[in-house]
Amino acid sequence: MKRRLGSAFALVAALLLGGARDPILVPEVSQHEVDLRQGFTGTELLLFGAILTPEGSRAAQDYDIVVVLKGPTQSIVLREKQKVAGIWINVDSTELRSAPSYYALASTRPIKDIVDDKTAAIYELGLKWLQLSPIGAIDPGEQTRFSDGLVDLNRRSGLYREEEGGVKVSEQVLYQARIWLPSQVPTGTYTAETYAVSNGRVVASASSQVEVRKLGFERATANFAQDYGFAYGMLAVLVSIGMGWLAGRLFALR
Structure with a gap:
């Protein structure tokens, strides 16, 4: 009995150590706030x-x-178009609840x-493992097709990216990675998550936040469109009509 207790205590001590x-x-x-002003190019x-x-x-271990870096999640509707009788029409669609912007x-x-597929899926390490x-209800094959389409679309627009080998570690203690935010980056609160992995196991994690926001005229316009959607739509129509009328008058004067 004493031997068993001693073994148990030794095991607990080993786990704790x-x-x-x-x-x-x-x-x-480097920046906890990113301001999107007129002429912002990324x-x-x-x-x-x-x-x-x-x-x-210093950890003194590799x-x-x-x-x-993940932007705010959003609900998005994906529609698939096909050419029928020479006309492109929507033939299928699905809605995704938590697509990162x-x-x-x-x-x-x-x-x-670095990790196995199970660990990558748990921590969403890679575009392949986004939840x-x-x-x-949706067929798994259809889900994969729509998910791959969304990832490909955002990858080509610069909103989804992977840089394997993009993290540099110096002297087993300092690390750094450079990540590009394109000009069309959405606003909101971004989460920067860092994971330390050893022998395929995530042994430490930490996070920080980055706020991406619009300033000046762009912010006022965005707030007005969000708070007064109908009025913004009517104003946009009136501006379009006015610009069309002005263009017609200028053309007639020639």
Whole structure:
């Protein structure tokens, strides 16, 4: 009995000591606020930090680092068009509940070499593993087709990106990754998540936030459109009619 108790205590002590050796991450972002002004052409964010022991000293061990910058999630309706009798029409559609408006990943190595598929799916490490949450019953094959279409569309527009090898680690303690925000980046609160991985296991994680916001005339216009949608639509129609009338008058005077 005493031998069993001694073995149990030894096992608990080993687990506690093993957990104590797991590192902690101290993340930081070069800009916590990104202002979208007139003429904004995009900007680069520097995500950096340190890998430390719980005592605050250098971890002195090689860890893989994965950094994910994710924009606000949104519900989006995807429609598939096909050409029927020479006319493009909507033939199928699905709604996704939690599509990130922006997603960027940077890692020290390819994700497949860092974690297994199960871990990648749990932490959404990579575009392949995004949990888009379709609404309603949908065939798995159809879900994959629509999800792949959304990812491809956003990848080509620069809103989804992956940079395997994009994280650099110096002296086993300092890491950094550069992530580009394009000119059409959506506004909202972004979450920058950093993961330290050892032997396929996520041993530490930390997060920070980045606020992307519009300023000046663009912000006033966006707020007006959001708060007074009908009035904004009517105003847009009136402006279009006025511009058309003015163009016609100028053409008639020639």
